[in-house]
Amino acid sequence: MSIDVGGHLKAVRMMYGLSQRELAKRAGVTNGTISLIEQNRVSPSVSSLKKVLDGVPMSLADFFTLDLQETPQVFYARDELADIGDRDVSLRLVAAKRTNRAMTIMHERYRPKADTGADMLSHKGEEGGIVLTGHIELTVGGQSRVLGPGDAYYFASAVPHRFRNAGDEPCEIVSASTPPTF
Amino acid sequence: MSIDVGGHLKAVRMMYGLSQRELAKRAGVTNGTISLIEQNRVSPSVSSLKKVLDGVPMSLADFFTLDLQETPQVFYARDELADIGDRDVSLRLVAAKRTNRAMTIMHERYRPKADTGADMLSHKGEEGGIVLTGHIELTVGGQSRVLGPGDAYYFASAVPHRFRNAGDEPCEIVSASTPPTF
DNA sequence: GGAAGGTGTTTAGGATAATAGACACGCCCT
DNA sequence: AGGGCGTGTCTATTATCCTAAACACCTTCC
Numbered sequence: 001m002s003i004d005v006g007g008h009l010k011a012v013r014m015m016y017g018l019s020q021r022e023l024a025k026r027a028g029v030t031n032g033t034i035s036l037i038e039q040n041r042v043s044p045s046v047s048s049l050k051k052v053l054d055g056v057p058m059s060l061a062d063f064f065t066l067d068l069q070e071t072p073q074v075f076y077a078r079d080e081l082a083d084i085g086d087r088d089v090s091l092r093l094v095a096a097k098r099t100n101r102a103m104t105i106m107h108e109r110y111r112p113k114a115d116t117g118a119d120m121l122s123h124k125g126e127e128g129g130i131v132l133t134g135h136i137e138l139t140v141g142g143q144s145r146v147l148g149p150g151d152a153y154y155f156a157s158a159v160p161h162r163f164r165n166a167g168d169e170p171c172e173i174v175s176a177s178t179p180p181t182f
Numbered sequence: 183m184s185i186d187v188g189g190h191l192k193a194v195r196m197m198y199g200l201s202q203r204e205l206a207k208r209a210g211v212t213n214g215t216i217s218l219i220e221q222n223r224v225s226p227s228v229s230s231l232k233k234v235l236d237g238v239p240m241s242l243a244d245f246f247t248l249d250l251q252e253t254p255q256v257f258y259a260r261d262e263l264a265d266i267g268d269r270d271v272s273l274r275l276v277a278a279k280r281t282n283r284a285m286t287i288m289h290e291r292y293r294p295k296a297d298t299g300a301d302m303l304s305h306k307g308e309e310g311g312i313v314l315t316g317h318i319e320l321t322v323g324g325q326s327r328v329l330g331p332g333d334a335y336y337f338a339s340a341v342p343h344r345f346r347n348a349g350d351e352p353c354e355i356v357s358a359s360t361p362p363t364f
Numbered sequence: 365g366g367a368a369g370g371t372g373t374t375t376a377g378g379a380t381a382a383t384a385g386a387c388a389c390g391c392c393c394t
Numbered sequence: 395a396g397g398g399c400g401t402g403t404c405t406a407t408t409a410t411c412c413t414a415a416a417c418a419c420c421t422t423c424c
Contacts, residue, residue: 047225176358
């Protein structure tokens, strides 16, 4: 359940090829501290963990985001992308089966009249994308705009938003969002 | 320099409309603890901060990743994308000027013979993308593959990697990486 | 007015983490 | 063998955090 902070720190330290004492010196703490943390015999305060990570250096966000897994699938042929869309909106997802992805990358296709709905979407994280073909009307918070090929967008997903294809040709987009929503 | 954990926690608590006591109860700590943390009079241990966040609920990674800023630019016209590439590789960046982005989204264009180099790239985070036009040879760790239109990739950036356009037509890609490298 | 129930803050004491330094082991070298 | 230097671990003391309970302030209600 609870995160293995100690093992995590040890792995990070190893990745950088540092000894406990060396890291301790850079971080301005004692080697004993690092030893105790790595054994999970203590739970470091955020401030001291930050001091330790500053010696690497690595941010707290990176530390807690990092996952230590083996190397999974890298390449995905066009028809290996998982399609999770519906009739009007095709969402073709890269690395769908990969667990603990840091983000979601999708090839989206909006049919004419496709609309994500008037009750606007709202979730955590950030998302952005680039329009490939066609046009899409994007509403984010109070703002609204029609984007064409080559145009792009980026916003915090917490702000309510809506995609609508008002034209009569399909609209293709490559989008990314983090943390992953699918 | 050091993160404002207290203000951060307070903002999170407010976003969820909880009082200190209410959050304390859910988290299994005392309200005083939360008060002290929010005032930055103490730096909580990782374990207790985790307990508190479990009451929201929110992961440590999300907590440290979250940035609390006002809503910046959302829409980017095709020619507003910042081009940070060179002669052979054009990298057109979405939301270039936005600080504390969670990821980098780019429209990349590799000229024929373009190559990111034999000394392979290696940085932290994860990256992925979808090929729009042309073909690109991607090498990740030991694996190598030529990707065409619609094909995609996704991997941990820590693994050494290289992009090379071996064909005679330009190759376009939309890519995303997190945390941002540019 | 004042009691009840809400808010965040403060304080004394017990629990926990960090330090400094000792300890034990392994490796290399003369 | 015995330094010398590296590693990670342990222990007594000091520093810090967490808790329980009181405190101060606010609004609502009778």
